[in-house]
Amino acid sequence: xxxxxxxxxxxxxxxxxxxxxxxxxxxxxxxxxxxxxxxxxxxxxxxxxxxxxxxxxxxxxxxxxxxxxxxxxxxxxxxxxxxxxxxxxxxxxxxxxxxxxxxxxxxxxxxxxxxxxxxxxxxxxxxxxxxxxxxxxxxxxxxxxxxxxxxxxxxxxxxxxxxxxxxxxxxxxxxxxxxxxxxxxxxxxxxxxxxxxxxxxxxxxxxxxxxxxxxxxxxxxxxxxxxxxxxxxxxxxxxxxxxxxxxxxxxxxxxxxxxxxxxxxxxxxxxxxxxxxxxxxxxxxxxxxxxxxxxxxxxxxxxxxxxxxxxxxxxxxxxxxxxxxxxxxxxxxxxxxxxxxxxxxxxxxxxxxxxxxxxxxxxxxxxxxxxxxxxxxxxxxxxxxxxxxxxxxxxxxxxxxxxxxxxxxxxxxxxxxxxxxxxxxx
Amino acid sequence: xxxxxxxxxxxxxxxxxxxxxxxxxxxxxxxxxxxxxxxxxxxxxxxxxxxxxxxxxxxxxxxxxxxxxxxxxxxxxxxxxxxxxxxxxxxxxxxxxxxxxxxxxxxxxxxxxxxxxxxxxxxxxxxxxxxxxxxxxxxxxxxxxxxxxxxxxxxxxxxxxxxxxxxxxxxxxxxxxxxxxxxxxxxxxxxxxxxxxxxxxxxxxxxxxxxxxxxxxxxxxxxxxxxxxxxxxxxxxxxxxxxxxxxxxxxxxxxxxxxxxxxxxxxxx
Numbered sequence: 001x002x003x004x005x006x007x008x009x010x011x012x013x014x015x016x017x018x019x020x021x022x023x024x025x026x027x028x029x030x031x032x033x034x035x036x037x038x039x040x041x042x043x044x045x046x047x048x049x050x051x052x053x054x055x056x057x058x059x060x061x062x063x064x065x066x067x068x069x070x071x072x073x074x075x076x077x078x079x080x081x082x083x084x085x086x087x088x089x090x091x092x093x094x095x096x097x098x099x100x101x102x103x104x105x106x107x108x109x110x111x112x113x114x115x116x117x118x119x120x121x122x123x124x125x126x127x128x129x130x131x132x133x134x135x136x137x138x139x140x141x142x143x144x145x146x147x148x149x150x151x152x153x154x155x156x157x158x159x160x161x162x163x164x165x166x167x168x169x170x171x172x173x174x175x176x177x178x179x180x181x182x183x184x185x186x187x188x189x190x191x192x193x194x195x196x197x198x199x200x201x202x203x204x205x206x207x208x209x210x211x212x213x214x215x216x217x218x219x220x221x222x223x224x225x226x227x228x229x230x231x232x233x234x235x236x237x238x239x240x241x242x243x244x245x246x247x248x249x250x251x252x253x254x255x256x257x258x259x260x261x262x263x264x265x266x267x268x269x270x271x272x273x274x275x276x277x278x279x280x281x282x283x284x285x286x287x288x289x290x291x292x293x294x295x296x297x298x299x300x301x302x303x304x305x306x307x308x309x310x311x312x313x314x315x316x317x318x319x320x321x322x323x324x325x326x327x328x329x330x331x332x333x334x335x336x337x338x339x340x341x342x343x344x345x346x347x348x349x350x351x352x353x354x355x356x357x358x359x360x361x362x363x364x365x366x367x368x369x370x371x372x373x374x375x376x377x378x379x380x381x382x383x384x385x386x387x388x389x390x391x392x393x394x395x396x397x398x399x400x401x402x403x404x405x406x407x408x409x410x411x412x413x414x415x416x417x418x419x420x421x422x423x424x425x426x
Numbered sequence: 427x428x429x430x431x432x433x434x435x436x437x438x439x440x441x442x443x444x445x446x447x448x449x450x451x452x453x454x455x456x457x458x459x460x461x462x463x464x465x466x467x468x469x470x471x472x473x474x475x476x477x478x479x480x481x482x483x484x485x486x487x488x489x490x491x492x493x494x495x496x497x498x499x500x501x502x503x504x505x506x507x508x509x510x511x512x513x514x515x516x517x518x519x520x521x522x523x524x525x526x527x528x529x530x531x532x533x534x535x536x537x538x539x540x541x542x543x544x545x546x547x548x549x550x551x552x553x554x555x556x557x558x559x560x561x562x563x564x565x566x567x568x569x570x571x572x573x574x575x576x577x578x579x580x581x582x583x584x585x586x587x588x589x590x591x592x593x594x595x596x597x598x599x600x601x602x603x604x605x606x607x608x609x610x611x612x613x614x615x616x617x618x619x620x621x622x623x624x625x626x627x628x629x630x631x632x633x634x635x636x637x638x639x640x641x642x643x644x645x646x647x648x649x650x651x652x653x654x655x656x657x658x659x660x661x662x663x664x665x666x667x668x669x670x671x672x673x674x675x676x677x678x679x680x681x682x683x684x685x686x687x688x689x690x691x692x693x694x695x
Binding site: 013075078079080081094096099102105107108112115116119121124125 | 439440443444447450451522523524525526527528529689692693
């Protein structure tokens with residue numbers, strides 16, 4: 001049996017036709033458009049033709065960037081708002097963890113709020129009394145339960161909200177990015193509770209940005225982009241597709257940024273920010289810099305361990321004999337992660353003339369995940385600069401491994417047979 | 427509509443809890459607590475007694491003692507007016523609930539009507555007390571008091587549903603209601619009797635005004651209170667029947683509009 005069936009659902013939100021956000025009765029009467037004002041003219045589609053079924057007892061993950069319609073979908077399943085087109089069928093009692101403690105009244109005590117919130121979520125007074133101690137213990141609020149809720153810290157508030165909501169014991173639990181509340185210990189408790197739900201064959205719909213959680217917990221997943229379903233199915237496959245999209249979007253952004261730098265460099269305006277990051281006598285000019293991958297394709301988002309080439313296009317008016325080419329890679333904190341030049345590496349300059357290319361090639365870009373700035377320079381051995389580009393180029397490094405530091409030496413782990421580990425598959 | 431009412435019945439515990447929360451929250455932190463509900467009308471009545479006995483004596487025979495007459499009308503009027511004012515804001519201020527929790531939205535205006543009714547009921551002992559002090563006798567018609575309250579409850583709920591749902595779309599309704607209530611107050615026999623007498627020279631005007639008065643359902647309710655309690659007479663049963671029908675119609679219409687607009691709340695608040 002299916003717990004949730006979403007049949008060709010679209011949700012349109014009204015865009016405000018008037019300059020003011022709200023219609024006033026006065027203006028409605030003056031214009032005589034009393035009824036038309038209640039019908040959206042210009043609509044924005046938060047969800048478009050979404051189809052999916054969630055079988056009973058499954059955990060279903062919904063991922064997507066901000067504004068992709070995840071929360072809207074959850075609200076539709078919860079029945080808080082209605083789809084504009086299409087139909088949603090649900091089987092079983094629903095509890096929605098959309099915002100924790102939404103129904104709390106700040107002036108009255110935690111105890112009274114538990115009762116009222118529980119009743120709002122569909123419990124009876126009796127069943128709340130039975131679960132009351134569990135709720136309080138789960139929220140770790142034994143000492144504060146008779147204090148007004150306004151005196152609670154935000155963490156306490158959230159914990160209480162979560163504790164009430166999960167104790168409703170729904171058939172379908174909708175979770176919207178709320179597992180990040182509280183400290184580490186409480187997060188574990190929440191996860192335990194979710195696993196407990198899974199074990200008892202309840203249906204869970206999880207909206208989250210944590211792909212790890214989706215891969216680890218969910219039976220299937222859906223990726224929404226701008227209100228449309230891009231992929232649906234195996235969580236690993238869906239997350240992979242989503243990540244690739246995020247990367248390509250990042251690449252596009254970085255590309256645009258790079259284009260701006262290049263344009264400003266060629267335009268040559270003296271006061272521009274780009275020009276201020278560039279100096280030198282100009283005997284040797286670096287007219288362009290490209291970042292390339294192993295297939296000589298321009299790229300700005302690299303993966304740890306990938307091949308990277310930094311190509312400088314050089315033009316020289318009068319032949320130069322004393323010259324050094326160098327590069328420097330800095331992280332966002334300004335730490336130099338790596339710097340080198342032809343002089344340090346014992347390359348003796350002989351002659352440089354006309355136009356040409358200088359390429360720094362590394363087969364394995366062993367940097368940890370992060371954003372990096374690139375310096376390139378051509379200068380004399382005594383450090384007189386010909387052309388120095390400071391922090392003009394940016395690239396990102398992505399990695400599945402969240403190691404720390406600035407440099408990632410190639411390595412393996414080895415163990416004697418009595419120490420056993422197994423590779424996780426996420 | 428019937429299904430809605432049945433659904434609402436399922437939420438009666440919630441309504442009850444919310445009403446008691448409303449009352450508790452109102453007095454939380456105040457020293458006198460619930461005593462305020464008695465103290466407020468008591469103070470009001472004392473002031474009226476002084477004003478209308480010594481400063482601005484009202485000599486109209488039919489409304490003596492005037493302070494008591496006034497109080498008899500003001501008490502239910504305050505219930506009606508506060509409920510309406512709250513209704514014009516209740517969905518917007520409860521937006522957090524509407525957007526995040528699944529429950530019938532009409533609970534909110536109904537709770538504000540009921541909370542104000544409790545206030546009204548808490549004020550009635552003061553009325554009784556002053557009736558005894560003034561030596562105004564109770565008659566068997568005082569038993570009609572709950573009936574009139576019920577009619578007023580239906581009427582107020584109907585208007586509240588209407589106003590609360592419309593105010594989501596028309597934000598200026600709140601200010602309109604506030605002004606309208608002042609007008610309504612003087613167009614209802616709260617501070618004067620329904621059968622007021624006027625000097626000869628203004629009779630045409632008063633005839634027109636009387637027409638307005640008889641179109642106003644609140645007139646019959648206010649008159650009902652005056653008749654049953656203050657005069658100890660039988661209120662005109664035809665009036666009560668009319669206003670009962672009008673209240674039911676208002677309720678049905680209000681609920682209908684509310685129901686039609688219900689789905690738009692989560693997006694508009």
